[in-house]
Amino acid sequence: MRRKMPLVLTLALMLALPVCGRRPAEETAVELTVFAAASMTETLTEISEDYKSVAPNITLVFNFASSGDLKTQIQEGAHCDLFISAAQKQMNQLDAAETAGQNTEGLDFVLSDTRVDLLENRVALVVPEGNPANVQSFEDVGRVSLVALGNSDVPVGQYSEEIFTALGLWGQLNREHKITFGTSVKEVTAQVSEAAVDCGIVYGTDVCSAGLEAVAYAPEGTHSPVIYPAAVLNITRHKAEARAFLEYLQSDEAGAVFEAVGFSVVK
Numbered sequence: 001m002r003r004k005m006p007l008v009l010t011l012a013l014m015l016a017l018p019v020c021g022r023r024p025a026e027e028t029a030v031e032l033t034v035f036a037a038a039s040m041t042e043t044l045t046e047i048s049e050d051y052k053s054v055a056p057n058i059t060l061v062f063n064f065a066s067s068g069d070l071k072t073q074i075q076e077g078a079h080c081d082l083f084i085s086a087a088q089k090q091m092n093q094l095d096a097a098e099t100a101g102q103n104t105e106g107l108d109f110v111l112s113d114t115r116v117d118l119l120e121n122r123v124a125l126v127v128p129e130g131n132p133a134n135v136q137s138f139e140d141v142g143r144v145s146l147v148a149l150g151n152s153d154v155p156v157g158q159y160s161e162e163i164f165t166a167l168g169l170w171g172q173l174n175r176e177h178k179i180t181f182g183t184s185v186k187e188v189t190a191q192v193s194e195a196a197v198d199c200g201i202v203y204g205t206d207v208c209s210a211g212l213e214a215v216a217y218a219p220e221g222t223h224s225p226v227i228y229p230a231a232v233l234n235i236t237r238h239k240a241e242a243r244a245f246l247e248y249l250q251s252d253e254a255g256a257v258f259e260a261v262g263f264s265v266v267k
Contacts, residue, residue, distance in 0.1 A: 029057050029058075030057060030241045031058075031059045032060050032081045032082065032238060032241055032242055032245060033061045033062075033063065033079055033080050033081050033082075034061070034062050034080075034082045034083075034084070034245075035062075035063045035065075035070040035073070035078075035080045035082070035083045035084070036062060036063070036070075036084040037064070037065075037070070037084060037085060037086035037155070038064045038065055038066060038086075038184045038186045039121065039156075039185050039186075039202075039203045039205055040064065040084060040086075040228075041062075041186070042209045042261065043261055043263070044062055044064075045062070046257050047248075047257050048060045050253060050254075050257070051248060054248060055245075055248075060245070063080070065184060066153065066183060066184040067085040067087055067089075067154070067155050068090060068153030068155075069153070069183070069184075070083065070085070070090070071090040071093055071094060074109055074235075075094070075105075075107060079235070080233050081232065081233060081237075081242040082232055082236070082245060083109075083110075083231055084118065084228055084229070084230040085155070085228060085229055086121070086155040086156070086185075086203075086226070087155035087158065087226070087227070087228075088102075088227060088229055089102055089158070090155070091110065091115070091229040091231060093107060094109040094110050095107075095108075095110035095231070096110070108234070109235060110231045110233060110234065111231060111233065111236075112231070114231050114242075114243060115229060115230070115231035116246070117227050117228070117229050117266045118230040118249060118250065118265075119263045119266060120225060120226055120228070120263065120264040121203045121226040121228065121262070121264070122203065122204035122217050122218070122226065122262070123156065123159050123160070123163065123201060123217065123218040123223060124203065124204045124206070124207050124214040124217050124218075125137070125138055125141070125201060125214065125215055125217070125218075126192050126200050126201075126206070126207060126212040126213060127192065127198070127199045127212075127213055127215055128192055128197075128198075128199075129195070129213070131213065131215065132195070132198070133145070133199065135198060135199045135215055138163060138164070138169075138216055138218065138219065139167060141169060141173070141199060142169045142172055142173070144178065145178065146178055146180055146196075146197045146198055147173065147178055147180070147197060147200060148180050148187075148188045148191040148196075148197040148200035148201070149161075149180075149200070149201050150181065150183075150184065150187075150188055150201070151183060152181075154182070154184060154185065155226075156185045156188070156201060156202060157181065157182075159201075159223045159224070159226060160201040162222065163218050163219075163222045163223050166222040185202050185203060185206055188201065188202050189206050189210040189212060192210075192212055193210060199215075203226070204262045205262040208262050209261060227266065228263075230246060230249065231246075
C-alpha cells in the first residue's frame with residue numbers, strides 16, 4: 001500500500017523551512033533540477049503543481065528527453081539533482097554500485113542509497129486515426145510499409161528491438177527498411193499522430209497523453225520489464241530537498257497521478 005507523507009519527507013521539508021531570525025522565502029528558496037524520461041512529461045508537470053502546496057519554497061525545473069540523452073548530459077557535466085530513467089540501463093551506466101556490468105565507463109553519479117524502482121509501464125502498438133493499414137497485432141508490423149520506433153539509445157526503442165527479435169521480425173524490418181527511428185518516444189508519437197507511418201511503438205502511458213489508439217500491447221515475455229528507476233545524484237547541491245521530492249514521488253498523492261495515465265506504481 002502506498003504510504004502517506006513519510007517521516008523522512010516531513011523532516012527533510014522541515015530542514016528547508018526558515019528558522020527564527022531568518023527572513024523567509026528568498027533565503028530558503030531552492031531550485032531543483034530533475035532530469036526525467038520524456039514519457040513522464042505530463043505526469044511530472046501535474047505533480048509539480050501539487051508539490052507547490054507541500055514545499056512552496058521549492059521550484060522544480062524539468063529536463064525531459066530520452067533517457068540516453070539525459071545520461072549523456074549528466075556525464076558531460078550538466079547540473080542535475082534527481083534523475084528518473086525509463087530503463088535500468090541508463091541508471092546503471094551512471095551508478096558505481098550497479099552489478100549488471102553496464103557501467104563500462106566507471107561513472108559515479110548516483111547516491112546509491114536513494115535509488116528506487118519508481119514505476120512500471122507497458123509497451124503499446126499504436127496506429128494513426130482510422131488505422132489505414134489495418135494493423136491489429138505486433139505480428140502485423142511485418143507487412144506494413146513503415147513503423148516508427150525509438151532509436152537504439154531510447155529505452156522504448158530497446159524494448160521494441162527485444163519484442164521484434166522475440167517475434168522473429170527484427171531482421172526483416174531492417175532488411176526491408178521499414179523502420180523510421182525517433183530520438184525520443186515523443187517523436188514516435190508525433191509521427192503516428194501525423195499519419196507519417198502505419199504504426200509505432202510507444203509506452204502505454206503515451207496512448208493516454210497523446211490520444212492515440214492502441215491496437216495491442218506487447219505479448220508477455222517478449223521484452224524485459226519496463227521499470228523506471230529514480231535516484232538523487234551525488235552532484236546535487238540540495239541533497240535534503242532532492243531526497244524529499246523523491247519521497248513525495250513515492251507517496252499516495254503522486255501515485256494517483258501516475259496511475260491515472262497508465263503507470264503502475266512499484267510496491
